Amino acid sequence: MSVARNITLGLAATALGSMTLAGIAAAQDRDLTVVGWGGSYQDQQGIAYFEPFTEETGIPILEESFNGGLSNIMSMVETDSVVWDVVQLEDPELQRACQQGYLERLPWDEIGGRDDFIDGGSSECGAGTIVWSIVNAYNTDEVEGTPSGWDDFFNVEEFPGKRGLRRGAKFNLELALMADGVAPEDVYETLSTEEGVDRAFAKLDELKEHIQWWEAGAQPPEWVASGDVAMTTAYNGRIDKAQTEGQPVDIAWEGQIYAIDSWAIISGTSNKDEAVEFIKYVSEPENMSRLQQHIAYGPTKEAAFESVPEEMAPRLPTAPDNLEGALLNSTEFWVDNQERLDRRFNAWASQ
Amino acid sequence: MAATTADLKQRLRRTERRRRLGSLGLFAPSVIFLLIFFALPIALMLYRAVQNPEVANTFPESMAAIQQWDGEGMPGEPIVAEFAQELRDARDERQLSAPGRRLDYEIAGYRGLLRATAFGLPDEEPEASWTETLIGIDPRWEETQYWQALKENASPFTLDYVLTALDLEWAEDGGLQWVSEHQAIYLDLYERTLWMAFVITLAALLLGYPIAFLMTNSSRRVQGILLVLVLLPFWTSLLVRTASWMVLLSRSGPINTLLVNLGLTDAPLELLYNRFGVYVGMIHILLPFMIMPLYAVMRGIPHSHMRAAASLGAPPLRAFRRVYLPQTMPGIAAGCLLVFILAIGFYITPALLGGNEDQMISYFIAYHTNETLNWGLAAALGVILLLMIFVLYAIFTRLTGTGRIQMGT
Structure with missing residues (x-):
């Protein structure tokens, strides 16, 4: 028995030892970890940014992806086990995380200054990477006619079929109000009142039984292309990508909700120098605009607009035609209200 | 002769005990395994459901003091001063997120209030009283509910989570009531x-x-x-x-x-x-x-x-x-x-x-x-x-x- 015990102890010790060793090794030489939003977008980021960066600087990149939100980052920082370095964030999350100390303040001198960025494209903790938007995407085989605007999205009689919406309060409340006749410039003012929020949920109620909720950005293009849903909200670039690949999908631009995504560095990372190097690299206009050869998200620097391919320009959220009736997603509103409205959204959605 | 019998009995008993210990020893790994990987996590989960350390740990002195406050108006200047200084310390040690999140469950917007106040606090003793300083940074500190939320979370245990899990909340009068239909889930x-x-x-x-x-x-x-x-x-x-x-x-x-x-x-x-x-x-x-x-x-x-x-x-x-x-x-x-x-x-x-x-x-x-x-x-x-x-x-x-x-x- 003592032999058996010795063996057991030995095994346990070896297992523990190797686990600790693996842990230490992981902590020490983790490659620069860049976290994007997955799917076709991140594939293009790989071609436009990650591979050339590694080639030029010799710094290898480990790619990860997530569906937004701050929970991963918060738990990493709070438990002091940061395994991501650079992460792409939506603006409200970026500002909240920055205020609460979950992100490093960017050394703007090293990166090259904030002056070249468009309005709202740079901040204390974030360097803008794309202008993107939530658009109404529809299947051209399933939908007869051309829908335009969010009231057609809610019109299941004229345009029958399921609807895809992103799970959560953000974007859905705005587009529900626009569908209910609120002008884009009045949307956030209306949402600031309790009646406005009630009105948005009441509008969503009409559509509720037809909704199929998505979380990952790669889901809606797939659903709408296969006809699982007739219309869906989606990130414009991915729909554009599906369209150029010959899928039966199209975008109804009216009422698009556009926003800026930024790169940020997670507080306490062990790869800060490499992370800064990466952000500096992708913020150079000539590097930045390489993405627009591949996917229809707009650049965040004026200088980068110049090298956007001619056939891509009208497909960006910032093209003048597309900006008609568009709504700029309000960072301020969502910084203050997201948690409260998400709670209400969850109670509403699960009933 | 009698001595030998007793001796024998004793030896027999000892062998018996050793054998029983031996067989228990064989069980030991699975018992220990169950304790560590089954009983312990469940115990921790039970504990986590009532644990409430965020506020009490971050502001230990002022939270001990605030227990004396009667819950009317604002707490006295000594408590407020203690709180303001502990808030400043928490800011310097970047410890604001945990209490901020906890208090935000009580009153939406509390996290922002805490943060703005912490970063607005002067590093030296203020000329006016700490109470006036806090109100100067954000007038919400005059409202009793923000101090009551602090007082309620000063104890290291809470029933709030269990109540929320049952769609219940505390009513104004201290009794229990169902949450509104927008929150019930x-x-x-x-x-x-x-x-x-x-x-x-x-x-x-x-x-x-x-x-x-x-x-x-x-x-x-x-x-x-x-x-x-x-x-x-x-x-x-x-x-x-x-x-x-x-x-x-x-x-x-x-x-x-x-x-x-x-x-x-x-x-x-x-x-x-x-x-x-x-x-x-x-x-x-x-x-x-x-x-x-x-x-x-x-x-x-x-x-x-x-x-x-x-x-x-x-x-x-x-x-x-x-x-x-x-x-x-x-x-x-x-x-x-x-x-x-x-x-x-x-x-x-x-x-x-x-x-x-x-x-x-x-x-x-x-x-x-x-x-x-x-x-x-x-x-x-x-x-x-x-x-x-x-x-x-x-x-x-x-x-x-x-x-x-x-x-x-």
């Missing part, structure tokens, strides 16, 4: 979870019983084939089986294509992202857990019993009802209990095959663990789920008799 979810588990158990029983019967009463060859057919999916990963159902049930999937091509329906049916999809997936995944105990029990029932019943004049249905069915009760009980309890805790299958209206309680446990990071609430939901299982188990064993549950023969 969990009671419906428990009810839905139980109902779905019940439907799934019933369906698994109705489907599994004939299969188990067939397995017991067919030739050895057929028995082998049936067994493999039951076990093969059982050995396949849960995730793979769920994903396969996503493919099968989708609008453009094989089932819909077949139905449309056969002309049975005009448009593809909605089979996925609704209750139907969840039921199909879960029943399929849980069916082996019903069949195996049934099969084990049925194999122990001699064929002669049914023949005897027939020879005594019972028609087949009656013989089945009076003779066969009662003997399979232990298997039915075991299968139902197993399927029901597993179904209550299901997460990934409803998450992938169901819509928002088809999620079970585990979805929200995961949601609060991963998304909102409200681990207290996640733990409280888990505790209630655990209690529910205990109660159901007690009722079940009472109904069927403890000794009747049997996993094999």
Whole structure:
């Protein structure tokens, strides 16, 4: 028995030892970890940014992806086990995380200054990477006619079929109000009142039984292309990508909700120098605009607009035609209200 | 002589004890394993559901002092001064996020208030009083509710999470009340979870019983084939089986294509992202857990019993009802209990095959663990789920008799 015990102890010790060793090794030489939003977008980021960066600087990149939100980052920082370095964030999350100390303040001198960025494209903790938007995407085989605007999205009689919406309060409340006749410039003012929020949920109620909720950005293009849903909200670039690949999908631009995504560095990372190097690299206009050869998200620097391919320009959220009736997603509103409205959204959605 | 007998007895007893210790030693690894990986996490979860350290730990001195405050108006200057200084320390040590999040559950916007105030505080002693300084930074500090929220969270334990998990909240007068309908969510979810588990158990029983019967009463060859057919999916990963159902049930999937091509329906049916999809997936995944105990029990029932019943004049249905069915009760009980309890805790299958209206309680446990990071609430939901299982188990064993549950023969 003592032999058996010795063996057991030995095994346990070896297992523990190797686990600790693996842990230490992981902590020490983790490659620069860049976290994007997955799917076709991140594939293009790989071609436009990650591979050339590694080639030029010799710094290898480990790619990860997530569906937004701050929970991963918060738990990493709070438990002091940061395994991501650079992460792409939506603006409200970026500002909240920055205020609460979950992100490093960017050394703007090293990166090259904030002056070249468009309005709202740079901040204390974030360097803008794309202008993107939530658009109404529809299947051209399933939908007869051309829908335009969010009231057609809610019109299941004229345009029958399921609807895809992103799970959560953000974007859905705005587009529900626009569908209910609120002008884009009045949307956030209306949402600031309790009646406005009630009105948005009441509008969503009409559509509720037809909704199929998505979380990952790669889901809606797939659903709408296969006809699982007739219309869906989606990130414009991915729909554009599906369209150029010959899928039966199209975008109804009216009422698009556009926003800026930024790169940020997670507080306490062990790869800060490499992370800064990466952000500096992708913020150079000539590097930045390489993405627009591949996917229809707009650049965040004026200088980068110049090298956007001619056939891509009208497909960006910032093209003048597309900006008609568009709504700029309000960072301020969502910084203050997201948690409260998400709670209400969850109670509403699960009933 | 007597001494030797006593000696012998003692030695015998010692050997006996050593042997017993030895056999206990053999158990020890599994007991320790159970304690560390089963009992301890559950204990921690129970603890987490009532634990409330964020505010008390971050502002220890002022929270001890605020207990003396009567809850009217604002606390006195000494308490406010102590609080302001501890707030400043917390800011310098970047400890604001935990208490901020905790207090934000009480009053929306508290996190921002705490942060703005912390960064607005002067580094030296202010010329005016600390009370005026705080109000100068944000007039909300004049409101009693913000101080009451602090006082309520000054104790290291709270019932808030458990109450929230039951859709309850404290009323103004200190009693309990239901939360408003915009926030109420969990009671419906428990009810839905139980109902779905019940439907799934019933369906698994109705489907599994004939299969188990067939397995017991067919030739050895057929028995082998049936067994493999039951076990093969059982050995396949849960995730793979769920994903396969996503493919099968989708609008453009094989089932819909077949139905449309056969002309049975005009448009593809909605089979996925609704209750139907969840039921199909879960029943399929849980069916082996019903069949195996049934099969084990049925194999122990001699064929002669049914023949005897027939020879005594019972028609087949009656013989089945009076003779066969009662003997399979232990298997039915075991299968139902197993399927029901597993179904209550299901997460990934409803998450992938169901819509928002088809999620079970585990979805929200995961949601609060991963998304909102409200681990207290996640733990409280888990505790209630655990209690529910205990109660159901007690009722079940009472109904069927403890000794009747049997996993094999």
